[in-house]
Amino acid sequence: MRYIDIGAKGGSLSLSRLSLGASQFGTSIGMQMAAEAAELYLSRGGNCFDSARIYGAWAPDGDGACDKAVGELIKRAGKRGNVIVSGKGAHPLLSEMERSRVSYADIRQDLHESLALMDTDYIDIYFLHRDDERVPVGEIIDWLNEFIGGGLIRAIGASNWSTDRIFAANEYAAKNGKQGFTVAQQRFSLTESNAKAGGDPTMVELREDDYRRYRQRDLPVMAYSSQARGYFAKLAAGADVSRMAGMFDTELNRRRFEALQKICAREGWEPAGVALAYLTQNQLPVSAIIGFSRIEQLEASMRAEAEVNLTAEDLADLQIWP
Numbered sequence: 001m002r003y004i005d006i007g008a009k010g011g012s013l014s015l016s017r018l019s020l021g022a023s024q025f026g027t028s029i030g031m032q033m034a035a036e037a038a039e040l041y042l043s044r045g046g047n048c049f050d051s052a053r054i055y056g057a058w059a060p061d062g063d064g065a066c067d068k069a070v071g072e073l074i075k076r077a078g079k080r081g082n083v084i085v086s087g088k089g090a091h092p093l094l095s096e097m098e099r100s101r102v103s104y105a106d107i108r109q110d111l112h113e114s115l116a117l118m119d120t121d122y123i124d125i126y127f128l129h130r131d132d133e134r135v136p137v138g139e140i141i142d143w144l145n146e147f148i149g150g151g152l153i154r155a156i157g158a159s160n161w162s163t164d165r166i167f168a169a170n171e172y173a174a175k176n177g178k179q180g181f182t183v184a185q186q187r188f189s190l191t192e193s194n195a196k197a198g199g200d201p202t203m204v205e206l207r208e209d210d211y212r213r214y215r216q217r218d219l220p221v222m223a224y225s226s227q228a229r230g231y232f233a234k235l236a237a238g239a240d241v242s243r244m245a246g247m248f249d250t251e252l253n254r255r256r257f258e259a260l261q262k263i264c265a266r267e268g269w270e271p272a273g274v275a276l277a278y279l280t281q282n283q284l285p286v287s288a289i290i291g292f293s294r295i296e297q298l299e300a301s302m303r304a305e306a307e308v309n310l311t312a313e314d315l316a317d318l319q320i321w322p
Contacts, residue, residue, distance in 0.1 A: 001045025007182035026065030071118035273304030
């Protein structure tokens with residue numbers, strides 16, 4: 001397993017290039033399968049469970065189910081230091097998506113509820129799940145540094161924030177001796193998607209300009225939707241992708257698929273594995289959040305991380321911008 005470094009209080013965190021997405025744990029993925037997945041994942045060198053206070057809230061009796069499941073997996077892993085926990089707060093309530101929850105009170109509430117549900121003293125990387133550009137970045141950084149100072153979190157990140165806002169927050173932090181965002185969690189994969197077609201315009205995708213700016217500052221990314229709902233695997237299998245037309249099936253992604261097919265034909269690799277390797281072997285430090293509905297899918301992702309090795313030329317061929 002490859003790793004990237006995430007800045008944190010007192011040093012850095014060595015984060016595996018694959019993070020285990022836990023969003024369905026405790027709801028559509030029961031604890032038996034979650035525990036089996038975690039055991040496989042940890043045995044292959046993975047070390048990060050990705051959770052959020054909002055995960056599970058969409059299911060009947062699912063509020064808090066994900067954080068609670070992650071807490072159980074922490075216990076099964078043994079020593080708390082054996083795993084990195086990624087948590088998130090400040091997401092709007094699903095019944096009131098138009099109402100921002102980027103406030104000191106809401107962030108504090110989400111953080112303390114996650115800590116209680118996980119039954120842990122701290123969260124390693126804590127992300128703000130959404131932004132509210134009406135709130136000054138300095139205030140937000142001050143709030144988060146209070147929680148860092150209290151030992152509740154070790155590192156902070158921004159999820160679905162614009163690049164301008166992340167860098168403005170970090171400039172404030174640097175000028176005022178505070179810890180800034182040391183990682184971003186954004187939609188990022190070999191595909192370029194239409195976020196609005198996905199039904200939630202508040203989600204932020206890493207695009208060409210963002211990518212280049214992140215590279216300049218070496219800002220790590222935890223990539224969600226890293227496998228783009230299996231878009232390339234479905235194309236390779238000749239499956240009907242018409243339902244993905246608005247989201248993923250674009251001229252640019254078809255061109256990337258052509259480049260991917262050439263690499264697969266040359267090496268005998270699977271399309272999904274090459275698409276994942278584009279992230280884990282990128283010049284930008286990336287940890288790809290991987291999901292699954294069957295253990296076989298998780299096994300395939302872990303195998304691809306170990307076996308697929310792209311050259312610099314391969315990465316350049318895949319990284320086609322408009």
